[in-house]
Amino acid sequence: METHKERNTFNFKEYMIEKANYVNKAMDEAVSVKNPPKIHEAMRYSLLAGGKRVRPMLCIAACELVGGHQSAAMPAACAVEMIHTMSLIHDDLPCMDNDDLRRGKPTNHKVFGEDVAVLAGDSLLAFAFEFIVTAANMVPPNRVLEAVGELAKAIGTEGLVAGQVVDLSCTGNNTNVGLPQLEFIHIHKTAALLEASVVLGAILGGGSDEQVEKLRTFARKIGLLFQVVDDILDVTKSSEELGKTAGKDLMADKATYPKLLGLDQAREFAEKLNEEAKEQLAEFDSDKAAPLIALADYIAHRQN
Template sequence: MNFANLSFKQPLLAEDLLTISQDKRPLVTFQFEEYLVMKGKQVNNSLDEAVHLQHPIKIHEAMRYSLLAGGKRVRPILCIASCELVGGDESLAMPMACALEMIHTASLIHDDLPCMDNHDLRRGKPTNHKVFSEETAVLAGDALLSLAFEHIASNTRNISPDRVVRAIAELSTTIGSQGLVAEASLVCGAIVGGGNTADIERVRKYARCIGLLFQVVDDILDVTKSSEELGKTAGKDLVSNKATYPKQMGIDKAKKFASELMIQAVGELAYFDAARGAPLYHLANYIANREN
């Protein structure tokens, strides 16, 4: 297959992915949808256990409202998949995975505020400030951000302290935007999974492509999908005159750029065992072809 001619929205087949993998064992038997569902449920259960309904009740209700509202759980799943890619176990990555989702949710709560993007919908539900008030939403976001680091420090097991510190440092320097948080998800997963320097750097390159790909696709969906399809307010970027990829490049070139990013990301996985890399092969394709 000529990857240079791969177009946006054209799914990568398992046999196509094998053409750039050094390990030729079949990926056809990998059940990606089942993997997403299984990992998503495990992440949801862990998040539910991590944030209890306690005093102050209203703040914790607001935290749980947004944190447990659903969502694709892409970031925690990326973290777990990256940990497994370098030979680690899911249990090593789960505290970090939950922390990443807490940070992501905090950013969504704050991004949705009237003083920011002023969204009414998030994950198909009214945004946090619409339900609990702007003041409570600010506090809930702040609390989730703080809890994320506490959760890593208090719940990470069977990992050397230096790796925990390194992962926290990595996360601390990359929070603040969707793309960078996606990168942190993968790199932190590789760190806690025991990856060596070369492994971590390859994962970092994959992560940069995936993080940028996520943003490009997000920008495209904002101008091509309805609010009902997205589960959040559509067309906000156009109204606010944001410098999005479709605005700067045009829709067709933005879609072509997304395809190029996916190909680059998948290329970095060729250095790893194909069976362990299967989730990340498919995740790249999933992010590129998502509909919401």
């Protein structure tokens, strides 16, 4: 009885800390300070800056949900965080969003210079692919290759880059930006990599095609949710609470969900996305699905 009860009481906080430690240790070892030191220090500065590790957690949780061991997902979990970090470094550059503060610290180019920041992003991007290949020690090579293709797609002109390009072209020009365009930006800039995180975990964990597609839909919903909540936090929290510059969307006159829908309706939309996401998990074992359900709730209700 006691054991049964324990199994049902999923401790999300413990789970987050355990997985974050697991991934942080792996990334710390994977990107050590080697020659030339400056570029490795720049990569480590942003990679090990204490992010929430939501993407690696999604990757590992999806892998475990379909019956895989977390070690099968570990190279991909680190890879998606490397890609996320790379996109933050490049997006923060003066020629892009020109941001000085990230995760409560000066941005990469503020510390290492623009040239090294560009190169740190490039090498994190490349290293993500070098590292994900190591999954072939435990996973059939065709599955690892599928994961490589999925990850690449999430970065380029069907993913992060597409979102950033359209976002940049809309900045200061938000009178023409309606909901469809805003959704395009968020789906590409944020949801694509969250989707890849979940899908990579499911592929490397040995999931069936049907399971992978269920989890893909789940991930798309929480991906959009993630950004809607980000928009809400930007207008309701201080820079200190967020660890990054708050109110930036307003200052840049950017289209956001609170701006287009109003704050209350944006919050309702977020709740709806969360419910629709969790419906995708209905056919999985509920104990095993607990981490992903908790992650969806966490993304919906996080305060920074």
